[in-house]
Amino acid sequence: MSFVGPLGLSVRDRTLEADTQAGLTAVEEGLLEATKSDVPFITEAAQHLVRAGGKRFRPLLVLLAAQFGDPHAPGVVPSAVVVELTHLATLYHDDVMDEAEVRRGVSSANARWGNSVAVLTGDFLFARASHILADLGPEAVRIQAEAFERLVTGQILETAGPRDGRDPVEHYLDVLAGKTGSLIAVSGRFGAMMSGADESIISILTQYGERLGMAFQLADDVLDIASDSHESGKTPGTDLREGVATLPVLYAREQAEATGSAEDRGLCALLAGDLTDDARHAEVLRRLRAHPALERARRVTVRYAAEARSMLAPLPEGPAKAALEGLCDAVVHRAG
DSSP, X not given: OOEEOXXXXXXXXXXXXXXXHHHHHHHHHHHHHHTOOSSHHHHHHHTHHHHTOOOOHHHHHHHHHXXXXXXXXXXXXXXXXXXXXXXXXXXXXXXXXXXXXXXXXXXXXXXXXXXXXXXXXXXXXHHHHHHHHHTTOHHHHHHHHHHHHHHXXXXXXXXXXXXXXXXXXXXXXXXXXXXXXXXXXHHHHHHHHHTTOOHHHHHHXXXXXXXXXXXXXXXXXXXXXXXXXXXXXXXXXXXXXXXXXXXXXXXXXXXXXXHOOHHHHHHHHHHTSOXXXXXXXXXXXXXXXXXHHXXXXXXXXXXXXXXXXXXXXXXXXXXXXXXXXXXXXXXXXXXX
């Protein structure tokens, strides 16, 4: 038997499959419960992205990490709900900042109800996550607060851009560590911690989550350019159209500075132009797909996934460890 979860992960163990399936079902129920309000409109807005689906990557990581202690401990599922609620809340806010019109294949909340409702709905989800956290104890509250601070700092760094003299690639990787790595690290940490795993295992799964989160986001960067049908529900080149300089774009600019070739300079000129124009956008996508910068970004993705996998070495062999290794492989496969 196998359970196919986010990114096409297969779990080939009956007990782990059953635990994971049951856990994800409980998380889904918890998400719907946590997004209910006495005001029907708030319920509709708060459940908009929950019902649109998603990979549930962070809850899955919580559940797999919990296998190194008691996977049925009472705090495991609520902590998985917390990380997904937090993630969903950031999506509402991100879509406002990016003026996105589509999320997970449906209209974004801001496109449907306007920016104010989208921002306030995100705040509502943060509040509900905090309510659940309060029952998980002060340590959980502190961990989540620190991760949220890192997440917001990453978002601010992205908005502000690199300071003068700072390497844009280093700056971008710092942004990703905050925006994506922090919450995925907490997913590994919460799963191990809530299950009562040893401190050494909690530390390993936290560091694993951080690196896996980086690989996960970098794979998205590669997919945004390389894929014809984007897995996240966004159309290819969405980041380009929105003016987000992801790793392949940064590497293309870096190469243009290093080589000064007419072709590279031409690509950079196109990148600096209006990419809401369909013809220009298509031309930039075509050029980036054939550019060495894309393969270079893919190699960095593979490196982070390999680092995540190497972090798992001290863990006891078994289906849970194999599944976590499988997540690393799935991220690499996703990046091509």
